[in-house]
Amino acid sequence: MAFDGVIGELQKRNDNYVAEFSESEVPGKAGTGVLLITCMDSRIVPHEIFGLKIGDIKVIRNAGGQLNQEVEKDVIIASHLLNCHTIVIMPHTKCAMASGSPESIRSKLTEISGDKFSNFNPSMITDTRAKLESDVNTLRNHDQLPEDVVVHGCIYDVESGKVSWVIP
Ligand SMILES: [Zn+2]
Numbered sequence: 001m002a003f004d005g006v007i008g009e010l011q012k013r014n015d016n017y018v019a020e021f022s023e024s025e026v027p028g029k030a031g032t033g034v035l036l037i038t039c040m041d042s043r044i045v046p047h048e049i050f051g052l053k054i055g056d057i058k059v060i061r062n063a064g065g066q067l068n069q070e071v072e073k074d075v076i077i078a079s080h081l082l083n084c085h086t087i088v089i090m091p092h093t094k095c096a097m098a099s100g101s102p103e104s105i106r107s108k109l110t111e112i113s114g115d116k117f118s119n120f121n122p123s124m125i126t127d128t129r130a131k132l133e134s135d136v137n138t139l140r141n142h143d144q145l146p147e148d149v150v151v152h153g154c155i156y157d158v159e160s161g162k163v164s165w166v167i168p
Pocket residue numbers: 039040041063064065092094095096097
């Protein structure tokens with residue numbers, strides 16, 4: 001089936017990708033043993049940032065690059081079963097999730113769409129560095145992760161492309 005619009009464009013580009021594809025033997029376990037947790041921000045392209053190729057790392061993304069109970073479950077699976085013994089948490093500068101309070105987001109949404117957002121409670125970040133420290137510590141002290149797992153925290157600068165390893 002052929003689509004119009006943006007999906008049609010993606011479909012075309014994927015056809016080109018398939019025509020060049022030669023990675024059918026790449027294993028599903030991450031080659032570097034690294035699991036990266038980062039934001040869904042469209043300016044972050046993890047494989048380009050670190051000069052990686054297909055099969056090298058696993059990436060979990062959400063709004064803000066934040067740890068939560070669901071992410072923790074994925075980290076447990078990746079570390080025990082999928083060879084990821086190095087966990088990197090990487091929030092970034094100019095993150096929309098660090099630009100306001102849950103109340104401010106809620107009132108913006110309510111303004112646009114009415115009161116169906118009255119109970120909406122997004123996980124906003126008040127202090128990027130403090131939240132990162134807290135998330136790193138949560139994983140470092142997690143009793144369901146293997147003993148040999150190491151956890152690092154860094155912040156990606158969307159204006160320079162620089163990764164600062166603030167919690168090495
Ligand atoms: Zn972000």
